[in-house]
Structures are given as structure tokens and as C-alpha cells.
Amino acid sequence: MHNPHYSSLGNRLTAPVITRLMKQALENPDLVSLAAGFTDTPSLPVEAVQKTAQKLLDDPSKTEVLQYGTNAGRPGLRKALADRLTRSDHREAPYDAEEVLITNGSQQALFLALSTLCDPGDIVLVESPTYFVFLENARALGLEVRSLPDTDDPEQLFQQTVTLLEDLQAKGTMARVKAVYLVSYFSNPSSASRSEAEKEALAKALANCHCHPPIIEDAAYRDLYYQKPWPARSILSLEAFASFPCLYLGTTTKPFATGLKIGSLHCPHQEWREKILHLKGNEDFGTANFTQAIVEEVLSTGAYDGQVEKLRSLYRKKAEILHQALIDEGLRHEGWRWEGPKGGLYLWLEAPSGFDASPESPFFQKAVDEGVLFVPGSLCMASDHRKHNTVRLSFGSTSPENLEVGARRFAKAWRQMA
Numbered sequence: 001m002h003n004p005h006y007s008s009l010g011n012r013l014t015a016p017v018i019t020r021l022m023k024q025a026l027e028n029p030d031l032v033s034l035a036a037g038f039t040d041t042p043s044l045p046v047e048a049v050q051k052t053a054q055k056l057l058d059d060p061s062k063t064e065v066l067q068y069g070t071n072a073g074r075p076g077l078r079k080a081l082a083d084r085l086t087r088s089d090h091r092e093a094p095y096d097a098e099e100v101l102i103t104n105g106s107q108q109a110l111f112l113a114l115s116t117l118c119d120p121g122d123i124v125l126v127e128s129p130t131y132f133v134f135l136e137n138a139r140a141l142g143l144e145v146r147s148l149p150d151t152d153d154p155e156q157l158f159q160q161t162v163t164l165l166e167d168l169q170a171k172g173t174m175a176r177v178k179a180v181y182l183v184s185y186f187s188n189p190s191s192a193s194r195s196e197a198e199k200e201a202l203a204k205a206l207a208n209c210h211c212h213p214p215i216i217e218d219a220a221y222r223d224l225y226y227q228k229p230w231p232a233r234s235i236l237s238l239e240a241f242a243s244f245p246c247l248y249l250g251t252t253t254k255p256f257a258t259g260l261k262i263g264s265l266h267c268p269h270q271e272w273r274e275k276i277l278h279l280k281g282n283e284d285f286g287t288a289n290f291t292q293a294i295v296e297e298v299l300s301t302g303a304y305d306g307q308v309e310k311l312r313s314l315y316r317k318k319a320e321i322l323h324q325a326l327i328d329e330g331l332r333h334e335g336w337r338w339e340g341p342k343g344g345l346y347l348w349l350e351a352p353s354g355f356d357a358s359p360e361s362p363f364f365q366k367a368v369d370e371g372v373l374f375v376p377g378s379l380c381m382a383s384d385h386r387k388h389n390t391v392r393l394s395f396g397s398t399s400p401e402n403l404e405v406g407a408r409r410f411a412k413a414w415r416q417m418a
């Protein structure tokens, strides 16, 4: 058989490293995976989805839920998500539901957004560390990824971002900066959140250097706070971003049901939003109408809020179990550093400097041999800023017992290296 002549995109595609890691986990049922970014399966909202599906299907006036929907998504769902964001951002003036589009997870929104903005060779600015699937997307699209300064001090963030932009300016590549990507609430992978002052420092640094690229704020974990919401408003409500095209990504997958795959984007910039919508039209002409209808209904009945409330306390407990198990294993005494998260699904660990936890390292192999899998933190960093002594541990899908087993195996692998 002849091989197809692939597009430049087709030629760039290779299996993501994470796929190999996941395959390893699946091939070995005894392996405890602290790598998968999955949510907790036993607590998925089976009853709420069952009841809602039945209710929709029992009502003859609602048969349309099994019909194609519109490209932009169900108006009721768009309105419900716009209203939720209005409340989260403590706004008096409500967000306009017209600016919200429903997508097949926020992942689709991300890919559509990048595809409408970037050509191969263009530059995107990301935090370090960042969501590794974004890095894979950027690679597939042939983009150059540059890291924003790794600091949470607004003044330093401002100064160092200006230095980065001046460097791009000096090299004549500033015009190629096509997007800035932020994961600013209980981030994957670091669990860190951005204050308004940090976001504003970034906006000011860009504006100072006459650089106004689109800003993409990914808020996938915003609802998964453990005790209280992160107080910072989104970029859509911050005056410092008024002159930037802004895109805010939300999802109902992590806080409700990953398998329904309902995400959303909020884009006040009409032209950009329309382009994203046209591309979505080419791709799928609308997200599954039935799963949208289910999410729309559970948002209105309160079942969604009940579920997310339950998940908040579940993930708080799981985070605590893993955190404590690592402390009990003595990792803190041996120079490992990490923060107990306040939301999200991850623990971000830094080993003593100089230690190598990359996918090719003896430590990674030793951990697999001991029966535990983790995401090497270097996979979450662009090539200009790789810290090989970092590790992402996820606790979303792993049972409490296995979190303790996983922590023990992880520490055992470490002790054998030290």
C-alpha cells in the first residue's frame, strides 16, 4: 500500500510522551498511577445523569435533545454558563451569553483558538510549568513556545516579562507572538493560582512593550476549590486586559462528569469568536446536543452544584492523604519541596536541585519498577525552561489506599537513588 503524502501538520504529529506513560500504566495492573489526570470514577454523578436523561426523554416536547443542535451550543446552557461566570467574577453587569460558545471539552476550545491564531513558526508565551497537552498542541501546530518568568511576585513578573519581550523585540520576533496562555486557577500541573496583581503585571508588561496578543485564560479547575473560591476575577473583568483580545475557557468535565465532555469558551472579541465558530462548524457543526441538554438541566436543578460540592471535599481529602503520606515517608526532610494544594487535582513536587526525574532518568524507571507512575515535571515545561527535578502527582482517580501505596513506592524509588 502507498503511504499518503501528509500535510505539514500530519508530518509533525508524533505520539505524545504521555500516551506512552499511560500505556505503561494500563499494561501493568499492579502499577499505581499518580500520572493520569482523570477524575474520581466511583463518585461520578450516575444517579443525577440517569434521572436527568430519563426526564428529558420522557418529555415528548423535548425530543429535540436527540436532534443535532446549533453550532454555538444550546442557548439555555450558554446563558447558564454566562450567569455563573458573572457570579464568580462578582460582576454587576452580566456577561452576554452571545459571547459564550459550547465546545467538546475546553480542550477543543483551546485547539480551535490556537488554530485560528497561529501559523507554523509563530510564538506562544506560556507559564512554566504549564498544561502539557497545550505544549503538545503547540508542537503539532509547529509553534515556538517561550516561557514567561517563573515568579509570583508581581513586580518581578512585570520586570522579567519586559526583559523577555525586549529580547524578542531585539531579535525581530515580537510580531510572531500570537497568544499568551495562562492556567490561573489551581493549575494543572502546579495547583498554583494567579492573583489579580500578577495578571495585571503581565498585562502591563505586554502593553508597555506595545505587544497586544490574544490572552487565553484556562480556568479548567476554577470550580474545584477545596474551601473557598480563588478570589481573583478572570481576565475578562480586569481593566488591565481591556485592550487585549481575551478568551476565557471553562469546563464542566472536571467538576461534574468528564465523560459528558462539555466545555465552553467566552470570547468578547466578536471577529475572533466568529472565526472560532466557523472552524468549529467545519470540524463538528456543534457539540453533542444531548450531553449539553443534560448539563443545562443539572445546572438548573442544583444537581451540578451538589456534585461539585461533594467533589470539593473528596479531592481535599485525597490531596491531604497524598500530602501526608509523602511527609510520613520523610521526603520533606530529604529536601523535597511542595505546597499542600487549595484546589485542583495535583501535587507539584520539586526534588533537591540537580536531581533528575525526567522520563529518561534512572529515577523514573526505578519508580516504574517499584510500581508507581508519575508525570515528570519537565514534560510540562517548554524547552527554554526545563527543570528536570520536578514531578506532578495526581490524586484524582487513585483510591485513598492506593495513594498511600503510591507514595510509599515513590519514596522507596527515591531512597534507592539517593
Ligand SMILES: Cc1ncc(COP(=O)(O)O)c(C=O)c1O
Binding pocket: 037, 104, 105, 106, 107, 108, 131, 183, 187, 188, 218, 220, 250, 251, 252, 253, 254, 258, 261, 262, 263
Ligand atoms: C488545564 C487544562 N485545560 C483544559 C483541559 C481539558 O479539559 P476538558 O476538555 O475535559 O474540558 C484539561 C484537562 O485535563 C486541563 O488540565
